[in-house]
Amino acid sequence: MTQATAPAASSSPPASPAAPKDGRTSERSLARRLAARPEIGALIAAIAVYIFFFVVASPFREASSLANVLYEASVMGIMALPVALLMIGGEFDLSAGVAVTTAALTASMWSFQLSMNVWTGVIVALVVSLAIGAFNGYMLVRTGLPSFLITLGSFLILQGANLAITKLFTGNVATDSISDMDGFDQAKSIFASEIGIGGVDVKITVFYWLILAAAATWLLLRTKFGNWIFATGGSQESARAVGVPVTFTKIALFMGVGAGAWFVGMHILFSFNTVQSGEGVGNEFLYIIAAVIGGCLLTGGYGSAIGAVIGAFIFGMVSQGIVYANWNPDWFKAFLGVMLLLAALVNLWVRRQATRR
Amino acid sequence: MTDRTTSPDDAGREPEAQAEAGTEARSDAEPEAGQPIVQLRGAGKAYGNVRALHGVDLSVHPGQVTCVLGDNGAGKSTLIKIISGLHQHTEGEFLIDGEAVQLSTPREALDKGIATVYQDLATVxxxxxxxxxxxxxxxxxxxxxxxxxxxxxxxxxxxxxxxxxxxxxxxxxxxxxxxxxxxxxxxxxARAVYFGARVLILDEPTAALGVKQSGVVLKYIAAARDRGLGVIFITHNPHHAYMVGDHFSVLRLGTMELSASRADVTLEELTNHMAGGAELAALKHELAQVRGVDVAGLPEEHDLQAPLAASKGKS
Structure with missing residues (x-):
């Protein structure tokens, strides 16, 4: 009889390592703990890029140049923040670039065609932008298809609709100027004004960008929702199993991208008075690149909002620095590609270091 | 032989025996021990045309450990996925506190006090x-x-x-x-216990552990039971199950092969059911022809009928 029990006993799996004791793991060094931060690679790269252009391009050293760099970075950085959060949540949004144009077109045409106060257009654009985000998120969680497919679809829909609807109403590829309409000056002061600091005019988007970055960091690290973002991106099934509302989290993240698109769209509208309906194509990759350079994992579950800020700052420095250095601007994309590959390699290395026992 | 099988059991139950001194043969009183927190009546689950689980009866009472045993693919995981709200049952009834429910998310199960420790641990x-x-x-x-x-x-x-x-x-x-x-x-x-579960589902908690750590987990199961939790302990190790279990259900190919209280089943019988004893018995004579296979220890087929029949008559 004892023999009969033997097969069952041997079916229990082999022993795992003995129970751990206190103090078995040695304290990780400060350098290694620092290296485990998602944005550290980007920070080193940003300093290197800054020093590089500081040396090779003398106009780059001026304060007004820095303001330009920051402006360039902020317009992209405001979008890179929600895109980074979405990416930490495990998805990405290819429609983010044209969604900016959609928001600007909606606000512009609504106000102009109906001859209403521009603020009504601004509100309608917000609703439309959030709806686009909600649509992306809803389709994603309902179908379970990869976000690449879903948002590629909405990208094409928006790109086509932007052109077609604009031509339908204005007979042109650009919207009519709304600069003389009610509420324009007020809206411009909110979305596209400048603030002088020490004799240098700094665009207001720079401040919004930094405030939003702080808010996003707080959201990620100090709130329940932030915990859910990491968990949803890190292991969707596990997150769901312990009661994280994964569906809500994903839809909310897509709507966050919609809100970002609305904000940047409003800035573009009130900066230039008119909107070109074909704009925005390709920008979605710049947002994703900024997030990845900033240390976000493309597969989700890891990253930071600060990283996306640094990523956008690198973008701003490169795009302006090439101009200040009097180089052919065509080099910009090549430079960005090199940065992206380097960032991906650094991220890979950092993650191995961080999770190494 | 009997000493060998009952001694670890007694050791495992010692603290609890003191706590409940006087309540003799508590297993016998199991069906009457108040309302079950979780009850399945003829529950089943089909994935398309694959019937993963069929006609399963299970009740979980506070302060008791219900062990669900079965080989790989027996339907253990499907069973706990139904109870924990990850999947919905497609036949039979699922009652919580006597009310029929259809859980659509794990959150609902958690809100009703059902916490699950998954095989893949559900960690990020x-x-x-x-x-x-x-x-x-x-x-x-x-x-x-x-x-x-x-x-x-x-x-x-x-x-x-x-x-x-x-x-x-x-x-x-x-x-x-x-x-x-x-x-x-x-x-x-620790997470599941901390979050005040009334029912704790443990999906093969000892499967990946060494002897000592398994002991820790079993101690924790006993502790959870003594705190009045109903525990569903999924395992394919009858020794671990018998140390802490009050009721044993053996799943086989998606159906209930055995459902017996502790009083009605011995470790040997449990082990035989688990090890595919019924099939082994049928193969015994064939195996006897093969040199080097020791069949003396294998039970005869009629040995295995008794507990199953008894449990069927009981429930």
Whole structure:
């Protein structure tokens, strides 16, 4: 009889390592703990890029140049923040670039065609932008298809609709100027004004960008929702199993991208008075690149909002620095590609270091 | 032989026996021990045209350990996925506190006090230990506009609870993916117990553990039972099951092969059912032809009929 029990006993799996004791793991060094931060690679790269252009391009050293760099970075950085959060949540949004144009077109045409106060257009654009985000998120969680497919679809829909609807109403590829309409000056002061600091005019988007970055960091690290973002991106099934509302989290993240698109769209509208309906194509990759350079994992579950800020700052420095250095601007994309590959390699290395026992 | 099988059992139940001194043969009283928290009546689940589970009866009473045994593919995981709300049953009834329910998310199950420790542990590898511990049930402080995670309290609580499990970690900020399987198991069990579950479902908690850590987990199961939790202990190790179990259900190919109280079944019988004893018995004569296969220890077919028939007559 004892023999009969033997097969069952041997079916229990082999022993795992003995129970751990206190103090078995040695304290990780400060350098290694620092290296485990998602944005550290980007920070080193940003300093290197800054020093590089500081040396090779003398106009780059001026304060007004820095303001330009920051402006360039902020317009992209405001979008890179929600895109980074979405990416930490495990998805990405290819429609983010044209969604900016959609928001600007909606606000512009609504106000102009109906001859209403521009603020009504601004509100309608917000609703439309959030709806686009909600649509992306809803389709994603309902179908379970990869976000690449879903948002590629909405990208094409928006790109086509932007052109077609604009031509339908204005007979042109650009919207009519709304600069003389009610509420324009007020809206411009909110979305596209400048603030002088020490004799240098700094665009207001720079401040919004930094405030939003702080808010996003707080959201990620100090709130329940932030915990859910990491968990949803890190292991969707596990997150769901312990009661994280994964569906809500994903839809909310897509709507966050919609809100970002609305904000940047409003800035573009009130900066230039008119909107070109074909704009925005390709920008979605710049947002994703900024997030990845900033240390976000493309597969989700890891990253930071600060990283996306640094990523956008690198973008701003490169795009302006090439101009200040009097180089052919065509080099910009090549430079960005090199940065992206380097960032991906650094991220890979950092993650191995961080999770190494 | 009888000594050998009952001695670990007695050792395992000693503290609990003292706590419930006088309540003799508590297993016998099981069907009358109040209302079951969770009850399945003829429950089943079909994935398309594949019937993974069929006609399963199971009741979980407070303060009792219900063991579900079965080989790989027997339907154990499907069963717990139904109870924990990950999947919906497609036939039969699922009652919580006597009310028929259809859980659509694990959150609902958690809200009803059913916590599950999954085989794959349901942890997020890149997140710190303490964030994993509180994932989905985070502690917060301050009113809404500034409501935020109470990080200090969460780290403190996680540390205390893990120490109670005998797991001492130097750095709760390390990603949980850096812990060993046993440590992650402990974190997951401590988490479920901490969050005030009424029913604790453990999906093969000892499967990946060594002897000593298995003992820790079994001790924790006994502790949870003594705190009045109903425990569903999924395992394919009858020895572990018999140490703590009050009721045993053996699944085989998606159906219930055995459902017996502790009083009605011995470890041998349980082991034989688990080890595919019924099939082995049928094969006994064939095996006897093969040189080198010792069939003396294998039970005859009629040995195995008794407990099954008894349990059927009982329920």
């Amino acid at each position: 590898p890149l997140m710190p230990v303490w964030r994993n511990f509180f994932l989905g049930s985070e502690m917060t402080k301050s009113p809404w506009p500034v409501r935020r995670l109470d990080i200090a309290a969460m780290k403190q609580t996680a540390d205390t609870e893990l120490r109670a499990m005998g797991i001492v970690l130097d750095d709760l900020d390390q990603p949980i993916g850096t812990l060993s399987g046993g440590q992650r198991q402990s974190v997951a069990i």
